[in-house]
Amino acid sequence: MDAYQQFMLAGTGKQTTPNKTTTPSKQKKSPEKRSPINNPSSLTPNRSALRRYTAIYQTFCRSTQNDYLHHHNELERILQSLLDVRGNLVVEEKVLSAYTMDCNNKSWMHYGLRNRVKGIPSAGKYLVKTDVQSAHHHDLLQHEKLLAMLRRFGKKLYKAHCALGRHLDEMLRHHLSVAADDDVCTQNVDQVNQVYHELSRELYHCQKLLEIVLDSDMLDRQVVGRCCKEWRLDRASGNIDMGLLRSMNIMN
DSSP states (O other): OHHHHHHHHHHTTOOOOOOOOOOOOOOOOOOOOOOTTTOGGGGSOOHHHHHHHHHHHHHHHHHIIIIIHHHHHHHHHHHHHHHHHHHHHHHHHHHHHHHTSOTTTTGGGGSTTTOEETTEEOHHHHSOHHHHHHHHHHHHHHHHHHHHHHHHHHHHHHHHHHHHHHHHHHHHHHHHHHTOOOHHHHHHHHHHHHHHHHHHHHHHHHHHHHHHHHHSOTTOHHHHHHHHHHHOTTSTTOSOOHHHHHHTTSOO
């Protein structure tokens, strides 16, 4: 029986072959990626990274000069104009108050060596009341326009400062992504960071001065005069390093 089964199986032509053992295929090993810290060559930025540093640095300097400092100087000129207008309003108020006196019955007050009415040179003799009133109305209108300009340019100064913050954030992100160990790049980052923080303190100082001026009385010239002195960037108690701004070609 066993021989017959072997004969039948041989007649079918089926041959049993031993199973081939599969050898594991050789896999190519991918090269290990070095981190920027372990790879010394990556610490030196390439040309594109250096151009990116320079572009962000120049954008920050132009924005500081053309936007922030421009609005800061405009606000200083507006404050000076407001000081002049308030000086005119003080004189016009005194002149108009002098017209309330009965100058016809007191015509003797316009003669003699003094020739003054309450500190105003004989207003009733040389000036027409309608002219003084029209000048007073004009200065009142200019005063309100100047206050509106202070509010508007104060908002522009704040927006310019926010733009500088975005430029600083962009430079810091680029610096961390490149992980550059270049002295020039590190110096540029430090300078931009220092200027931004100094301008932040200056912005707070300017906002406090604007608040004082806007809340002051219309005839108070002393408040505006003090704010004009405290507004200058080169004041004794200033927050800005003027030498740093000149070295960055932001100021002449």
